[in-house]
Amino acid sequence: MKKYRVWSEVNLRTLAQNLKQIKQKLDPEIKTLVVIKADAYGHGAVPVAQTTLEYDADMLGVGDSTEAIELRQAGILAPIVVLGSIIEEEIGWIVSYEITPTVHSMDMLGRLNEESHRQKKRLKIHLKIDTGMTRLGASPKRAIEIAKKITALPHLELEGVCTHHSSSFNPEEADFTTKQTALFNEVVNEIEKKIKTKIPLKHVASTGTIFTNNSNLFNMVRPGGGLFGIDPGNLTKHGFTKLKPVLSLKSQVTFLKTVPTGTPIGYGRTHVTSKRTKVATIPVGYNDGYPYHLSNKGHVLIRGQKAPLIGTVTMDYIMVDTTKISGVKTGDEVVLIGRQEDESITVEELSHITNSSPYVITCGLGKRVRRVYV
Ligand SMILES: Cc1ncc(COP(=O)(O)O)c(C=O)c1O
Incomplete structure (x- = not known):
């Protein structure tokens, strides 16, 4: 495998296996x-989309229309669903590229209908209901009005209805997840009664919900992190x-120096050697998404x-103590995330040390990190 200064290895076979495992859990x-x-x-949308579609994913979910x-x-x-909220300026693209927006209010309905009419199209729409995440989604009462309005507009089609669990990744919060699902179910039943039609797609479950299995999964699920x-x-x-894990992050030793006891290391002299130390300098820093809080x-x-x-951690480099490792040379491969022989480092461990979410780490990898598919 060719080495770069810093690179991520994305294993598409592991991705496919993870998807298969998720699907095995589903009816x-x-x-x-x-x-x-x-x-x-942070794994690369196009190859991930191609691989998952090959392994029978039905739809793709993105954050905004540029990703779609x-x-x-x-x-x-x-089919591609924009899971977030759309802005006025995206409407032309949404319609022409046949992207499915999720709506959370009445705001865009008139414009979406007009633009679809202008482009001689019928646009599929998903409606999000807020059941306790309080980020996006219409309140249950408002959702019923919005659904009625969508069905009344001739160029729009209510294909899906969804909600998002706030805490399903934590099995100890199962009660809240169950409560959100029950509210969603109630509102959807009410909507279907009012519009006198069955909505084809109902979806609530992200990775946490799929695995903890403490919620009705309805007829579509939305895994993200679990795939990776x-x-x-x-x-x-x-x-x-x-x-x-699908992704590994790697680099190589570019500089080595042995320094005596009492040598300060890096900005602010936050570490001072307490012994003769063999310091290896690695070309990865916070600009590459390597978390500063690992300092x-x-x-x-x-x-x-x-x-x-x-x-x-500096912008472009980190320094590590290799005194106890024999034979370290410049050019040696360095694993920042992933496995090397019998040892491994996971994003979950790094996020625990840095007190953040594991998603933050892979999403934050910088543009200098070369991505290699294996
Ligand atoms: C609306 C929505 N659905 C599904 C997901 C996937 O969640 P996860 O990555 O935990 O599976 C996300 C992720 O943030 C999301 O925002």
């Missing part, structure tokens, strides 16, 4: 919308998933062994 009639927003959580257009321009014809083998919360701890806390793998970070 066969349940569809899968794969969530590939944020450039597929990238997929259309790559020749992907599968990332545990969004504490599902593994509770024995729910055995998915494999003096994280470690990397070199020659199958742990090398602790010393000093702060």
